[in-house]
Amino acid sequence: MVDIVIENVTKRFGTFTAIDGMNAVFEDGAVTCLLGPSGCGKTTLMRMIVGLETQTSGRILFGNRDMSGLPPRKRNAGMVFQYPVMYQTLSVEENIALPLNQDKSLSAAERQRRIDEVLDVLDMRDRRKLFIGDLDAGSRQKVAVGRAVARRSDIVLFDEPTTNVEVQAKLLLIRAFKLVTQRLKQTIIYVTHDQTEAMTLADKVALMRNGRIEQYDKPANLYNRPASDFAGWFLGNPGMNFVPARAVAGGAETLLTAGPLALEGALEGGKDFRAGIRPEHIGLSDEARPGSVPGTLKDINVSIAGRFIARVTVDGQDIKVKTDRVPAARRGGQVHLFADPAEMSFYADGRRIAAVPAGGQHNR
Numbered sequence: 001m002v003d004i005v006i007e008n009v010t011k012r013f014g015t016f017t018a019i020d021g022m023n024a025v026f027e028d029g030a031v032t033c034l035l036g037p038s039g040c041g042k043t044t045l046m047r048m049i050v051g052l053e054t055q056t057s058g059r060i061l062f063g064n065r066d067m068s069g070l071p072p073r074k075r076n077a078g079m080v081f082q083y084p085v086m087y088q089t090l091s092v093e094e095n096i097a098l099p100l101n102q103d104k105s106l107s108a109a110e111r112q113r114r115i116d117e118v119l120d121v122l123d124m125r126d127r128r129k130l131f132i133g134d135l136d137a138g139s140r141q142k143v144a145v146g147r148a149v150a151r152r153s154d155i156v157l158f159d160e161p162t163t164n165v166e167v168q169a170k171l172l173l174i175r176a177f178k179l180v181t182q183r184l185k186q187t188i189i190y191v192t193h194d195q196t197e198a199m200t201l202a203d204k205v206a207l208m209r210n211g212r213i214e215q216y217d218k219p220a221n222l223y224n225r226p227a228s229d230f231a232g233w234f235l236g237n238p239g240m241n242f243v244p245a246r247a248v249a250g251g252a253e254t255l256l257t258a259g260p261l262a263l264e265g266a267l268e269g270g271k272d273f274r275a276g277i278r279p280e281h282i283g284l285s286d287e288a289r290p291g292s293v294p295g296t297l298k299d300i301n302v303s304i305a306g307r308f309i310a311r312v313t314v315d316g317q318d319i320k321v322k323t324d325r326v327p328a329a330r331r332g333g334q335v336h337l338f339a340d341p342a343e344m345s346f347y348a349d350g351r352r353i354a355a356v357p358a359g360g361q362h363n364r
């Protein structure tokens, strides 16, 4: 097992900078998801790690071995693509065996043991003799995963492997994938733009934007303590609300708080302050309550898992609220919002700052 060390790596295509002076260590034996919007550089970073692309400057190391200049086959890294090349006329077992057959140091017994192990973890033992052409897309990807991990390379990279798999099969594939990675403990890099997938699979997520890593953290931290307003906005469905905040003595005022909110830690004056709060941390009611602010119900929609997403206009700004109860008010009617101060974070110039609500839970 090895760490993947990204050392001051830049990648330019002509004058365009796809990866911009990146530094990161992707830890050994862990699953790191590269997550981010289209075009942020995920695939480029992955292709450089595996050796399909060369960085313009900087170094990529596996452990303490500098990979610069080494072709893919010398890097001991497996890869699963969106559209893996599968041999239709070979069986599941034969496909998984292919890379093992090339390794002459393996005995026939060891080869068979590895194949059986992978088939077990993927729950495909009873389908070992089926031809690839007889499988659905999800099962084919399972075989591709099996083939990549059976080699026991130090590192395995996955490039959006569930893209072409329908939803139900996708969930099964992700579950199988998680079992494989837990069992085999290889260093895994998994590229996705699907946040649910990243949050489910990853030990750590590298959230990328414009060729940089915005935040590299455990999924729960990324969600609960986004380091930037971009991270707060990108994660969550819908993402975090942001409202302007104004520094006052001992705290801040926002349009989601009825009066000044006492803060521990200073908001320095003169910067672009904003408060962030997730839609599920705002209560919605027909009646005012201590600390609530009035707003106008704009619309309400059913979200996943039977919850509702309401949009409420407060002082001209739309606030998203996730709620279990539909208010009695109709569209255009008055409702009241209660933003839990303990769940508010503060940002200056896009970055989270240390100021937290006094007595809040935020440093947990």
Ligand SMILES: Nc1ncnc2c1ncn2[C@@H]1O[C@H](COP(=O)(O)OP(=O)(O)OP(=O)(O)O)[C@@H](O)[C@H]1O
Pocket: 013, 016, 018, 036, 037, 038, 039, 040, 041, 042, 043, 044, 045, 193
């Ligand atoms: N060979 C290339 N030549 C020129 N520009 C490129 C090349 N490869 C990638 N790019 C550009 O680099 C940027 C990053 O691309 P990349 O494919 O790494 O993004 P991504 O985050 O993987 O996006 P997606 O989720 O859409 O696959 C994009 O703007 C892309 O157009």
